Amino acid sequence: xxxxxxxxxxxxxxxxxxxxxIAKADKQKVARTLASVAKATGMDDxxxxxxxxxxxxxxxxxxxxxKLSAVWQPxxxxxxxxxxxxxxxxxxxxxxxxFDGTKEDAERFIELSSHQIxxxxxxxxxxxxxxxxxxxLLVLQGMDASGKGGIVRHVFRQGNPMxxxxxxxxxxxxxxKAHDYLWRIRKELPQNGWIKxxxxxxxxxxxxxxxxxxxxxxxxRARYDEVNDFENALIDDGCSVIKIFLVxxxxxxxxxxxxxxxxxxxxxxxxxxxxxxxxxxxxYMDAWQEVFEKTSTxxxxxxxxxxxxxxxxxxxxxxxxxxxxxxxxxxxPPAHFDMAEARRRLEExxxxx
Amino acid sequence: xxxxxxxxxxxxxxxxxxxxxIAKADKQKVARTLASVAKATGMDDxxxxxxxxxxxxxxxxxxxxxKLSAVWQPxxxxxxxxxxxxxxxxxxxxxxxxFDGTKEDAERFIELSSHQIxxxxxxxxxxxxxxxxxxxLLVLQGMDASGKGGIVRHVFRQGNPMxxxxxxxxxxxxxxKAHDYLWRIRKELPQNGWIKxxxxxxxxxxxxxxxxxxxxxxxxRARYDEVNDFENALIDDGCSVIKIFLVxxxxxxxxxxxxxxxxxxxxxxxxxxxxxxxxxxxxYMDAWQEVFEKTSTxxxxxxxxxxxxxxxxxxxxxxxxxxxxxxxxxxxPPAHFDMAEARRRLEExxxxx
Numbered sequence: 001x002x003x004x005x006x007x008x009x010x011x012x013x014x015x016x017x018x019x020x021x022i023a024k025a026d027k028q029k030v031a032r033t034l035a036s037v038a039k040a041t042g043m044d045d046x047x048x049x050x051x052x053x054x055x056x057x058x059x060x061x062x063x064x065x066x067k068l069s070a071v072w073q074p075x076x077x078x079x080x081x082x083x084x085x086x087x088x089x090x091x092x093x094x095x096x097x098x099f100d101g102t103k104e105d106a107e108r109f110i111e112l113s114s115h116q117i118x119x120x121x122x123x124x125x126x127x128x129x130x131x132x133x134x135x136x137l138l139v140l141q142g143m144d145a146s147g148k149g150g151i152v153r154h155v156f157r158q159g160n161p162m163x164x165x166x167x168x169x170x171x172x173x174x175x176x177k178a179h180d181y182l183w184r185i186r187k188e189l190p191q192n193g194w195i196k197x198x199x200x201x202x203x204x205x206x207x208x209x210x211x212x213x214x215x216x217x218x219x220x221r222a223r224y225d226e227v228n229d230f231e232n233a234l235i236d237d238g239c240s241v242i243k244i245f246l247v248x249x250x251x252x253x254x255x256x257x258x259x260x261x262x263x264x265x266x267x268x269x270x271x272x273x274x275x276x277x278x279x280x281x282x283x284y285m286d287a288w289q290e291v292f293e294k295t296s297t298x299x300x301x302x303x304x305x306x307x308x309x310x311x312x313x314x315x316x317x318x319x320x321x322x323x324x325x326x327x328x329x330x331x332x333p334p335a336h337f338d339m340a341e342a343r344r345r346l347e348e349x350x351x352x353x
Numbered sequence: 354x355x356x357x358x359x360x361x362x363x364x365x366x367x368x369x370x371x372x373x374x375i376a377k378a379d380k381q382k383v384a385r386t387l388a389s390v391a392k393a394t395g396m397d398d399x400x401x402x403x404x405x406x407x408x409x410x411x412x413x414x415x416x417x418x419x420k421l422s423a424v425w426q427p428x429x430x431x432x433x434x435x436x437x438x439x440x441x442x443x444x445x446x447x448x449x450x451x452f453d454g455t456k457e458d459a460e461r462f463i464e465l466s467s468h469q470i471x472x473x474x475x476x477x478x479x480x481x482x483x484x485x486x487x488x489x490l491l492v493l494q495g496m497d498a499s500g501k502g503g504i505v506r507h508v509f510r511q512g513n514p515m516x517x518x519x520x521x522x523x524x525x526x527x528x529x530k531a532h533d534y535l536w537r538i539r540k541e542l543p544q545n546g547w548i549k550x551x552x553x554x555x556x557x558x559x560x561x562x563x564x565x566x567x568x569x570x571x572x573x574r575a576r577y578d579e580v581n582d583f584e585n586a587l588i589d590d591g592c593s594v595i596k597i598f599l600v601x602x603x604x605x606x607x608x609x610x611x612x613x614x615x616x617x618x619x620x621x622x623x624x625x626x627x628x629x630x631x632x633x634x635x636x637y638m639d640a641w642q643e644v645f646e647k648t649s650t651x652x653x654x655x656x657x658x659x660x661x662x663x664x665x666x667x668x669x670x671x672x673x674x675x676x677x678x679x680x681x682x683x684x685x686p687p688a689h690f691d692m693a694e695a696r697r698r699l700e701e702x703x704x705x706x
Contacts, residue, residue, distance in 0.1 A: 126621040153513040160506040161550060162521070166514040197514060254699055261696055267688040268479040275698050335620040343614055345628050346607055 054101040058108055065116055069323065071109055072098045076319055080303045082296040089285040093249030093308040099315060106311035110154060113318040118158035120325035121195060123332065125163040128193010130333035133238030135190040136324060139201045142246030143284065144274040145256035146307050147314075148199050151246075154314045155321060165190065168199035181205040181223070182230060190239060195321075202227055203291055210287040211280055224294035231300045241300040242324050244317060245288065246307035250281055407454040411461055418469055422676065424462055425451045429672055433656045435649040442638040446602030446661040452668060459664035463507060466671040471511035473678035474548060476685065478516040481546010483686035486591030488543040489677060491670075492554045495599030496637065497627040498609035499660050500667075501552050504599070507667045508674060518543065521552035534558040534576070535583060543592065548674075555580055556644055563640040564633055577647035584653045594653040595677050597670060598641065599660035603634055 053073075060067045069075070079097045099106065127134055140148045156164055167188045176184045182202060190196035206223045209215035231241050248256075257278075260270040277284065296302040303320060307313035406426075413420045422428070432450045452459065480487055493501045509517055520541045529537045535555060543549035559576045562568035584594050601609075610631075613623040630637065649655040656673060660666035 126618075129621050149515055152515050156514050158510070159514065161509050161512065161514065161517045161519040162502055162505050162552070163519075164514050165518060166516075168515070199515070254702075257699055258696070261688075261692055261699075264688075265479075265685050268482050268686045270688070270690065270695070272690045272695055275695065332618050333621045334617075335614075335623070337623065337625045339614055342623070342625055342628065343611070346610055346614075349607070 054105060058105060061112055065112065068113055072319065074098060076316055080305055082292045082302040082304055088247060088289050088304055091247045091304060091306060093247050093252055093306050095306045096309055096312040099312060103311040106315040109315050110318050113322050114158040117322050117325065121159055121163055123330045124325060125193045126333055127330050133192050134328050134330065135192050135238060136195045136240045137190055137198065138195065138321065139198045139243040141200060141203055142307060143248055143253060144277060145253045146246035146248035147310050148246060150310055151314055151317050152197055155318045163193065164195050166197045169201060169204060206291060207287045211283045228295055228297060235299050240324055242320055243300060243302045245302055245304050246313055247304055248307045252308040253278065407458060411458060414465055418465065421466055425672065427451055429669055433658055435645045435655040435657055441600060441642050441657055444600045444657060444659060446600050446605055446659050448659045449662055449665040452665060456664040459668040462668050463671050466675050467511040470675050470678065474512055474516050476683045477678060478546045479686055480683050486545050487681050487683065488545050488591060489548045489593045490543055490551065491674065492551045492596040494553060494556055495660060496601055496606060497630060498606045499599035499601035500663050501599060503663055504667055504670050505550055508671045516546065517548050519550045522554060522557060559644060560640045564636045581648055581650060588652050593677055595673055596653060596655045598655055598657050599666055600657055601660045605661040606631065
């Protein structure tokens with residue numbers, strides 16, 4: 001097979017895969033739409049279908065977006081917000097507390113929620129243009145293969161790159177190491193009106209030395225107070241902070257790692273050093289437990305989110321983000337110009353020409 | 354009405370508006386889906402509906418994404434790529450060359466195209482993680498209200514913030530003015546594996562002094578060669594460059610400006626200084642014409658895209674982006690690790706425990 005043929009074959013394989021993906025997405029859309037048409041036209045009045053409570057709540061949320069939060073029972077805050085006595089090592093990664101539904105239900109919820117997120121995001125951006133200081137920092141943490149990347153794609157599906165920015169923090173570079181550990185964090189903080197997603201964060205600078213002993217204990221221990229002060233100052237300045245730890249079970253991580261080894265489209269996601277971290281699982285959990293105890297504050301709490309079921313963790317993050325934006329209580333900026341004058345200039349033009 | 358009541362009323366108005374928006378989107382989705390179900394089930398075989406050529410080509414594209422480019426006849430490249438003799442001032446902003454369809458057709462096209470863009474974007478990102486240097490710079494220019502912002506939201510609707518970054522260039526700050534004009538541009542260039550969207554760009558540093566005489570002529574004229582060299586070096590280094598000028602008619606801009614004055618949700622988009630630029634319309638067109646003549650090169654051409662119909666300009670930009678990504682000819686990165694060893698380590702764990 002010559003090079004040209006080979007390239008064509010690869011291209012064809014890519015296209016076929018994509019076609020299947022699109023067909024699948026369309027099929028789901030059709031099924032969902034037909035179901036809602038049936039309901040709307042009375043072909044199915046829902047009376048004897050044995051809808052679950054969640055199903056009914058989702059329907060209400062579809063009718064009025066103000067009812068989205070009621071989908072969760074009890075609330076995410078009461079279930080997942082870190083409180084003393086909660087132990088990450090004891091959590092069940094495959095649980096889905098507060099959401100007694102299926103993957104399809106979660107998908108419906110995320111779809112509804114994402115429209116609201118897009119609405120609030122534009123409102124936040126508009127306020128930023130207007131000189132407002134409100135902005136948001138979303139900190140995503142979790143072991144490898146806990147789904148941090150997928151969350152970003154799914155939760156922001158209606159989002160606008162104009163106002164949303166992502167940054168992943170890796171192993172510090174030589175330049176970064178030549179500064180204090182918050183230097184590279186500060187450089188990436190959100191602008192006014194923007195939402196910034198941190199994939200890993202300053203918390204790695206506590207957890208890594210804790211697990212590997214790369215810094216003296218008094219150095220990294222002092223960082224608990226430092227990051228609390230750092231986040232407090234941010235919040236004082238108008239930046240909301242949401243901190244999320246995705247709790248994946250060890251078994252589920254193994255499944256995802258094997259998936260990466262089996263699929264040539266996923267080799268790039270695998271790094272053998274991930275296995276070293278995996279081997280130190282319990283040490284990591286201990287280090288994170290201490291992080292939650294020392295840095296989950298009233299104003300910047302940690303949320304511990306079971307993440308074996310991606311649909312669940314995505315729905316949770318979508319809800320936390322939506323509520324966080326909603327609770328900013330923003331309004332559309334007023335006009336800071338002479339409207340009559342602007343209108344006159346526009347309408348008088350025709351005489352000039 | 355006390356403050357609490359007022360806040361609740363505002364909140365309710367916001368929610369009602371959002372509900373209407375969602376309902377409208379759903380209605381369109383239902384209509385589209387029902388139509389395609391009708392076709393698929395033979396309730397409508399399409400034989401006597403007088404489908405246009407475009408309709409047939411869109412159907413083919415739905416069946417195989419490899420046929421998306423065939424939707425355009427003739428090609429975008431032959432129609433919109435700047436060539437000597439083309440005059441921006443003579444272009445019709447309300448035209449939609451190469452796409453003989455409706456807003457709904459364009460919407461269908463963008464939906465299909467956006468899935469492919471998402472696919473290629475992940476491929477590009479994966480190559481970046483793997484150490485590849487390919488990346489993309491999308492330069493968006495156009496008069497105020499030419500739809501630059503909306504393009505970003507619509508074209509990247511399936512996109513992932515992890516790999517897409519937007520930057521808008523405004524009036525230079527004091528710090529920016531203390532450096533050469535390309536300093537702030539260089540700071541915002543895409544990382545390897547990323548797509549960067551420039552909303553305005555280094556071209557403002559030629560057009561503005563040309564229109565307003567803020568720099569001596571020899572200074573800004575020298576910049577034509579400088580930006581060509583700058584872009585050439587970028588391309589040599591692996592960065593694709595797509596330059597788009599959105600051609601909005603003067604009447605259409607007026608309509609949008611009045612819309613911004615009429616809608617309290619849009620006040621933030623209006624700046625009275627936009628009227629000053631509008632008053633110099635012909636000067637701007639002359640300045641841009643010279644930009645196209647001097648900087649539309651074989652490797653970094655300008656595309657002049659009619660933009661009175663947003664659906665058209667969005668479809669064009671979607672196609673240019675998709676083809677630009679496709680033509681990078683990227684493959685999934687190979688595994689750079691010992692796969693058997695990785696698998697062994699994962700599977701032997703159980704004995705250790």
